Each structure stands twice: as structure tokens, then as C-alpha cells.
Amino acid sequence: MVSEQVTDALLALEDAQASKKAQGYNELLDKILASSSASDDLPANLIAYVQSILGDSVGIVTSRPLLASFVGKLASLPDADIKIQVGTNAIDALAPKVVSYEDQDSQIKLMLADSYEQNEDFTSSAKVLQQITLDSSQRHVSDDDKAKIWTRITRCYLEEDDPTNALSYLNRVKNVIYNVQDQTTKLQFQLSQARISDSQRNFLDASNSYLNLSLEPVIDEEERLQALSAAIICVVLAPAGPKRARQLARLYKDDRTPQVNEFAILEKIFLDRVLSPEEVKAFAEKLQPHQMAKTADGSTVLDKAVLEHNLLGVSRLYSNIHIDNLGPMLGVDSDRAEAYAAQMIEQGRLSGYIDQIDGLIHFSNDSGADGAKGGAANLGTRELRMWDANVQALCEEVERVATMIQTAHPDFYALHMGA
Template sequence: MHASESRAPPLRAPTVASQTERSLTPASPTIHPSWRQVSFEEQATVLRENLAEVLEKEEEWSQAAQTLAGIDLDSGVRNVDPAYKLRQNVRIAMLYLEDDDPISAEQFIKKASSLMGAAKDELPGSCQPLLRAVVLERILRRDEVELFGGTLKPHQRALLPDSTTVLDCAVMQHNLLAASKLYNNIYVEELGALLGVTPERAEQVAADMMQEGRLQGSIDQVASLIHFADREEPLVPWDARIKALCCRVNDIVDAFTEHPEASANARAGGGGGVGG
């Protein structure tokens, strides 16, 4: 008998098979670091918008505004639409107004106004005059306020205990600050007419703003007159220096007039200075 030969199983072609398997295995994509950052910022934006919406429904106005303000609108990684920036800044400003914080609101109103040129068609026409007036620190007219108020939601027009709205209070305080830049003083009755409120209400608003450090001035209750703090004009220091120099020159001329020998010595020792 012939010894049975042990035959090994046929060998597979490892090279071809491995190449085929490798070709069927999906390659892990190479993600650029900036793409990851863009994705992270977009997700963070969505989360902040959703959280702000929840806070707004709970009437946590200031927290909602701060949440939206945390969105990076000036990121150098992703391109943010100017219209989106504009809407966000207006929304943040309105939330601060809802919380009776016109100072914080004004900061975002000015930001929104600077974006009006890039996204002017995205902003309701009723908003543009008011935003422009705020930036220019001009007194807001009643018709401008009414047009802007028409864009507010019902809860944003809710009445406060004194039968005014948050917008009314914000406009009143803005107009009072604008008036302080136009007048050195004003009678309480005239201020009330300017603000569209009673003289008593105008005086109370001015007193509150002065106490909070938001308005510089004083109130003369006897004369019913409000004095705004003096604002030094840009040319006042320059005029003062010129006046001081002229006075110094006059002093020198007077000294030479009283002591002519000093004038003669000065000319003799001056090496041919100003001739007589």
C-alpha cells in the first residue's frame, strides 16, 4: 500500500482577498478642525436659542437676553448672516426692555442700528426710525414709538401697575437723557409736556434716574426747575489756555512799560531781537 499523503487545504490568495476587503471597508473621513468648531458653534447656538425661548415663556427676561447674548455672532470661523445678527440684537434689546433695563437694551439697539445697512430689507420699516433716533440720542417722537410698538408681541405690551408699558418707561427715560443733552435746565412742567406725562411723573422719573446715577443733575423743588449737570464743551480747555497765554503776554508788556530800563537791557542782550 502506498502511504496516504496528507494534503494541506488549498491556500487562499491573501493578497487579492485582503485588497478586496480593504476596498469594501469604508475609510474614516478626515475632518478639518475648523469644521468641528463650526459644528460646535451651530449646536451651541441652537441650544441657546431653545433655552432663551423657554426662559422667555417663563418671563425670565434678563436671563433670556443674557443667554442669547452669549451666542458668538462675530465668529471668525463661520459666516453669520447680517440679517440674523440684526434680528438677534433687536430681540435681545426687547428682552432687556421687558425687564425694565433700558441701559442694557440700548447697547444692543446700537449694535442693531450698525447692521441696518447690511440687512435693511430684513428689518421692519417701523423699527428703522426709532433705532436711528436712539443711536443719535435724539428725542423719540410719539409716532415713531407707536409704529415700533406695533411690532411687539402681546405680552410685551402688557400694562405695568402704573398703567404704562415697559416700552413707555424705556422711551420716557431715553427722552429724558436726550433732553439733558439739549438743555442746561428745564421747568418740570415743560419736561412733563416733552415726555408726555404729568409734571409730577416727570419729576419722579428724573429723581429716580439721578438717584441711580443714570442722570447727572439736581432738582430745585422750590422753583420747580431741573438743572442738568454742566457738560464741558470740547473747546473750553483750549480757550482757557489761550486766555492764560494772553494774560501772560499782557503781564510782560506791562512790566516793560513800568520799567523801560529792563526793556532796553532785554533788547541789548537779546542779540538784535524785536526792533523798536
């Protein structure tokens, strides 16, 4: 309930001369904060105050700086619930005349978003941020500011495990990210992109994004190693095949990988060694809930990834194997082992063919994806795979240097390219 002293003071200020209103309102706000900080009257007094300065008796020229000062002092309060209660009422009071107070309206909504996040209510924070006017004829909003808001909304939805809404706002950031200058916003965008790919089980894309993030020099060493660890986890969960093998090679040759706990499983997978149930169980304890979700056949993403990897490992050890013997080696029944092998052969991720009459699976490390013709789908021996990865890395470095030269010396680049 509004205190009687505040009510009387507000009535007096509304009837005061225009020249005295600004100083009077500022002094009253300081008194409200000093006298009501430990009482239950503070929210009601502050709501009455903001409604008064937005009233018809106070002109826009006077009320704008008063409202800006009010927002700054409100944001400094430690109690998030009070800030939410007062800020929500202020937004409602501003709604009919928001066109005249867009800057102050945005400041209040940003303060509200901070308060909701302080209470770990990320969905409410995202909804408040969505209400901020970013396309307006009254004020210019830069691409940096737009990207900052949209990235923050994306991160809020990711905190609530809502990748669908997060992706819609990440796509908005993609339209302006090349004009963004703020390094922090760029890094948050990269991290959000990695987390969305991870949550949607696009593990190869997520691994690549995490790896690129781990190479950013402006990030602390500990955070870079965390990103590298996340990149390894995602590549382990990715479907077996040539694309995954290339990403494994990039990670394995990284000088930093021996520093992370996941290096042991990365090495075994890269060297096509069969994983034991104990190793898989220890690795599973590090996974997030969405990474342990069930697939259509009832197995987890990790179970499927390990089974496919072990199947590739078996193909390196044997030229052929009976289906009844393959199942126990993979820890599944023979029908499921045959189904996985058939699927991988059909998709070009395993080279060979199945002889159902004799019950044998024949592996071919010298043939391509169709089991008869040579092709790039089969990576061959470990030495060839490492050579392929090194060549790819060299090409990427050359391209990166060429891009840097083009950016720094466009005339030199155009002259020599023309030649």
C-alpha cells in the same frame, strides 16, 4: 376593538416555538398595518400586539428587537392621535419591566413627544420627555443626548409661555453645555436662553444673547437678521442707562442693522433723539404680548422705556427745565415726570439734580452718577460714547483672538504668557 383574526394570530404565536416567534410577529405586524390602516381597529390591534410581545411567553432577547421594530413602524404612521394612544399604552405595559427595555422605552417616549408636538400639545410633550431615564446603570447617556433632551423640554415650555419651568431645565443644560459637541444643540440652547431672558423682561441680557446668535455663521442669513431684529427690539425695551447705551452702540455700528426694519428707531435712540407717539405706536405693533405687559404703575414696558429715553433726550437738549414743562414734553403729568427723573438720578442712569423749591430739574452732562463727581455712569457726548464702544469692541476682539490661540496652540500660549 381587537379583530378576531389578530387575536387568534397572537394566541398562536404565543404558543409557537421560540425560533419562529420573531419572524411570525414581524409578519403579523406588517399585516396589521396593511389591513387595519383605514379602519378603526388599528389602535386596538397595535395595543394587543405590543402587549403580546411584552408578555411572559416571549423572552427578553426576542422581544427587544421586536419592540424596536414596532416603534419604528409606529412612528411612520401619519395619524398623531393613533401614535399617542398606542404609545401611551406601550409605556404603561413597559412600566413594570422598564429596566430591561430602557432603550426601547426612550424611543417610544421620543415618538410620543413628536406626536404631541404635531398636535401642538407642547406641555404633554415636555412631560413625556421628562420621564426619559438619563442617569442609568444599564446604558450610557452622553452629555450631548442629555442636553438635547433638556433643551427640547425647555423649548416646549417656552412654546406654552412657561418660562419658570423652562428655566429649570435650561439650568441643567448649563451644567453640561461645555461638553456638548453638537452645534444644533448649542444654537438651540442660545436661542432658549435669549427667549427666557426676553420673557422675564431681562431685556439687556436677551438683546445680548440675540445679538450673539445673529453672529453665528452656520445659521441662515434670514434667521440671523431675525435674531438681530429681536436684539434691537429688546434693547429698545431695556431701561435707559449706561449699559443700554453700550448695547445700543454695538448694534448701531453693526453693518447689518440698516437691513432690518427696526433700524430707524435704533438710530433715533442711539443719537438721543426724542421719539414721537406715532413712531412708538408703529413699533408697538411688532411686539409680543409679554413685551406689552403692564408694570406696577399701570404703564407698559414700552411706555416706560420710551419715557426714560425721551427724558435722556431732553437732558441732552436742556441744561435745566421746569417740571411743569417737562411733563407735556414726555406725554405724562408733571408729577410722574418728576418721579421718573428722580428714580433715574438715584439709580445713576441720569446725571443731574432736582430743585423742588424752584420746580426745576438741572441736567449735568459733565458730571457723574451722583450729580457732583465725575464718573463712568454718564456717557457724555455722542463722540465719547462711540469712542468708548469702539474701545470695548476692540478689547473683546483681542480677547477672542487670544482665546482662539490658547485653544489651538496651548504650548505657544503658555510659553509667551510665561515670558
